Amino acid sequence: MTLSDNDLRAVRAHAQLLTVPATDVLAVVGSVAAVQAQSTPAARLAIRARGRGLTASDVDASHAVTRTWLMRKTLHLVPTADLRWLNRLFGPRNAHAGQGRRRQLGLTDELCELALGKIQDLLPGKALTRQEILDGLAAEGITLDAKSQAPAHLLAYAANRGLVCRGQDTGTEPTYVLLDEWVTGSRTPDEPHTELAHRYLTAYGVATSEDFSAWSGLPISLCRKAFAALDPVPVGDGFALSETDLSAPPCPPRLLGAFDTYLLGYRDRGLLLDPAEAKRVNSGGGMIAPTVLIDGRIAGTWHTKRTAKLTKVVVEPFATLPRSAIAGLESEVDDYGRFLGETAVLVS
Known part of the structure; x- marks a missing residue:
């Protein structure tokens, strides 16, 4: 099947809830697979554009969604019930990829293991800010420069190891909690790669395995295998799930926040953004x-x-x-x- 460019954009926008918004935070985040969340204000706006009647406070107060480091080693907001299996999928890969940078920052494997043990002792029953964790580590003889990148990389490593995740913010300051205390119920799909590919295609309408690889950061070989397991329907140069609505209505005008998932979900953004204007949206340094x-x-x-x-x-x-x-x-x-x-x- 072949769609016109306008129809293809309509299908993608509809899949992203930009045509028919959801009514609660979990429904939004679950429907779009994951919301990029290295910027908390931007993550809030991603949910606003896809929600009806929600407020920023609703997003901040929701325990049903959680931030941690997942796709592309980047903070994402995902359903809390999916946190464990997503962490098992991405955590070891992210931890291995960050090893060189940790060593550059003086975070040797031995120091990291010692620090993770101390963090596990600090956090039971608590949600602590980065500075509070650093103070607790310093009291145990582990001193890190708060102005360096070492604390951020240590906490990301702790999250990738499945020890911690983000808790609720204190004002503008994020907190960290023990993952085992924060997650009280979870799902475990039989085939995690296939499950993630299914959620990706649900959220992005029509896409390729190369798009899935660019969005997830997973190797293209794994992404092709996961797509093949789904037996998706060919649509132009891409694929869609058999249940995808390929006759979606046009998308109304929307204000999307920075780093919006609608633009980040595809390797080739030419259908959504005129390449001649790309630098006005992405001026460099990873900023969208x-x-x-x-x-x-x-x-x-x-x-x-x-x-x-x-x-x-x-x-x-x-x-x-x-x-x-x-x-x-x-x-x-x-x-x-x-x-x-x-x-x-x-x-x-």
Whole structure:
């Protein structure tokens, strides 16, 4: 089967809940497989764009979803019930990949094992910030420079080893908890790679095994094997699950946050973003700007200017937007303000 570019974008946006939003945080995160979450504000906005009636506080308070280091060694927000099997899938791979950098930072294997034992003693029944963990380690004779990258790499290693995960934030400061205390119930799929591929195709509509590899960071050989096990339906140059809705309605205008999963889910982003405008979205250093989505295609970027009384959402389109798109963005800005508990207005 072959779809037009417009229809393909509609299918992908629908799969990402950008056409029909969900009503709770877990439904959003579970439907899109994982939300990139190295930026907490950006992760909140990813859920806002795919949710109905939710607030930033709803996201922060949810114990049903959890952050830890998974795909591409990056922090992701996933259903808490999936944390164990995803950690077993990605943790050893991530820990091995980070070994060289840890050694550069003075985190030898011996020091890491000693520190993990101390962290396990520090955390029972508690949620501690990074500084509180560093203070506890220092009291036991393990001193790390708080201004270096060593603490972050140690905590990522502890998470990859299945010892800790992120707890709820204290203000703007993340906390860490014992994974075994945080996760009270979990699922264990028989074939983790196949299960992840199924969730990926559910979330991204039509894609290739190369897209799956780029999104997950898993070797292409494993990704091809997982796709083959699903026996997906060929759609143009990609594949879809047999239950995928290939007649999805057009996507309404959306404001997507930085690092949005809609753009990060594919190796080739040309269908979603004009290559001539790519540097306006990804200027380098791994940064992905907040974007404006019109008919499933990236049509510009946006940022905010805040005062004590008002938040201005400044849209910078790649080309002149039609009046219908501007009306849709005004509705999005209203919802953005409601989500954050701010008064927001569109500036274009």
